[in-house]
Amino acid sequence: MTKFFATTALVASLAMPAFAVQPAEGEQLAENQVYNFWLLDAIKSVDPAKNTDVEGSDVLRQLFEGLMNEDEKGAMVPGVAESFEESDDKLTYTFKLRDAKWSNGEPVTAGDFVYAWRRAVNPETASEYAWFMELMNIVNATDIVKGEKSPEKLGVKAIDDKTLEVTLTTPTPYFIKTLSHATTFPVPQKVIEEHGDAWTQPGNLVGNGAFVLKSHNLGVDITMEKNPEYWDAENVVMQTVKGITVNDNNVALTRYQAGELDRVQIPAGQYPRLEKEAPDQAVSLPYACSYAYVYNVSEKGPEALKDVRVREALSLALNRDIIVNNVLQGGQKPATTWTHWAIEGFDQPETELATLSQEEKTQRAQELLTEAGYGPDNPISLTLQYNTDENHKKLAIAAQQFWKPLGVNITLNNVEWKVHTDRMQNQDFDMARYAWCADYNEASTFLDWFRTDGYNSGKWSNAEFDQLMADAKTAEDTTPIYTRAEEILAEEVPAAFVYHYAKVDMINPDIKGLPTENVLNSWYAKDLYRLAD
Structure with missing residues (x-):
């Protein structure tokens, strides 16, 4: 030994x-x-x-x-x-x-x-x-x-x-x-x-x-x-x-300011103001969590989302720069991968999401939906589910607006956390807001989520991806394996990756x-x- x-x-x-x-x-x-x-x-x-x-x-x-x-x-x-x-x-x-x-x-x-x-x-x-x-x-x-x-x-x-x-x-x-x-x-x-x-x-x-x-x-x-x-x-x-449980983030901030809480998340859009007003209290730190809209591609999921062109179009049309710079405003970064950028040893691959301008991405999204037979004259109707939180609501409304010009009509469905997770685990959703936070500081903590027998609430499955994750367990150098795994996620789009978290708090x-x-x-x-x- x-x-x-x-x-x-x-x-x-x-x-x-x-x-x-x-x-x-x-x-x-x-x-x-x-x-x-x-x-x-x-x-x-x-x-x-x-x-x-x-x-x-x-x-x-x-x-x-x-x-x-x-x-x-x-x-x-x-x-x-x-x-x-x-x-x-x-x-x-x-x-x-x-x-x-x-x-x-x-x-x-x-x-x-x-x-x-x-x-x-x-x-x-x-x-x-x-x-x-x-x-x-x-x-x-x-x-x-x-x-x-x-x-x-x-x-x-x-x-x-x-x-x-x-x-x-x-x-x-x-x-x-x-x-x-x-x-x-x-x-x-x-x-x-x-x-x-x-x-x-x-x-x-x-x-x-x-x-x-x-x-x-x-x-x-x-x-x-x-x-x-x-x-x-x-x-x-x-x-x-x-x-102390407070479902409304703005109410929680008020209770922090009243001295009832010692740490609270800063609501979307308020970090710039609070940083100026209270620089000794407002913080924004890298936080290994990634936010996504997961597609239900199981038998119970909507037919439109079984077409990879639709999934890719929805992902491309999300204006992540507006989400992080105009809505969140707390130091978050646009997500072009599922794995958080700050994870130790992770190299982000070059994908369409990472290289195209938003104008190019939106144009590509329109082309993909047209190829799939959809558009304003033949719209897609989907429900986007999210759990109770003002930030989730703001982002869902923004996504709804980004998708509407493409002929995608989104109904928003707000439910409590337990109901939300239960429905996801039972595939009772079309699209669902979800986030994954690293269980340990290595890329597999994110990528294993999408294994066929992983957490994988949308039930996407890919044999090459599964094999890569199996190979990574014994590989001396996992970097090319994880890069290829992220490339497959970019090609198959089992979810629209939205942004990488920062820990934006008042302390x-x-x-x-x-x-x-x-x-x-x-x-x-x-x-x-x-x-x-």
Whole structure:
């Protein structure tokens, strides 16, 4: 076995405690260590195996801790794992666990990880993220997800209480990067077996994170308090973390300005003004999420969208420059690929979207629709679904206007987040607004979404694309593979890629410790502290 450390921070962690929050010279801590953050929608689940959204992950990162965490720049640093060894063939990882406890005082063991990972891939759990374990290339994960092998066959085992061994089917360069994802967090078997689905309720939930669940009023707020049993509790300054759900972004901004929220997304178009008015609060940072209109090309989808010429025409006609410069105005970039431009090691290919002027793209869109037999004299009627948010509404209205001159009549359909995702998963839509945020800092986190058996709500399928993503798992150089995969997406157009996110927020300057250089925007309340006014 070869001793291997992911980062210098990991080496340092063996001799030093994890990042200890310390105010800078001259800073004075507030007596009231509370952090209030904005949630657009209700948290669907605080079960690590059943969460599917970014906001849920933000909460889970406080209640649970995996083998690894991320530092302020997104580098991997120790979580429950103090160290690990990688075998010479890069197929076996052996993790040594620190002395960590659950919030009920019982020790966190390697067996807790084994149970959690088996539970995530078990079809009976119905985890929508079971595929993530396949993406990690853990032995037998795919067969277990398909129901062809038992969860006990998963390539993970406890050598002893402090030693976890994971076996992969193939060398996976990004494997360590996956270990800060919520799907890989340990869960308490005894608690789940005692309470069943109610194990995530306040009073029942037992976690191993820096905070414990105090209350959860679905669609209203969720409150977490410092966990005295957390292994590094002495270095956690923040006492209470509260997520407050406000469906209207403008109302949320008003509540921020009233001092009720410490961080909130800036509504579309307001960043230039707020940056001038409050330069110490308004921020725009690269954020590895991509926004798209997904086409339903399944049997349940509209006939027009089964024609690639129609899909390409709709994509070409979207004036992305107007969307980012006139509507959003927050430092976002037009999307010509699904993979976010800031992802480590990604090279964007030259496509029509990237090289043509908007005038040329619109002309090409008209030609394609004419070839397909559509136009103002034979219009296409489609419904565009989006979840509740003023920004989504503004963009949907803009798209509607871009498409109307082409003879494409769009009906807008606004639904709540849970309804929206349920309909997408069941292919009950024509076109749907969606965004994907990176689960780890590598292009496959985006591209795997479009695999035939990936998340892929529109049910597009391409054999060459699937093969490329399979080949990428063992390739020494993935760059040409990912480039070709993006070229296929540009040719087949399973979705209209709209823009790449920036994290455009108002942040209370009294709150310190939030990351500004992590493109995944993974934040940990254990690293936060509030300054006195």
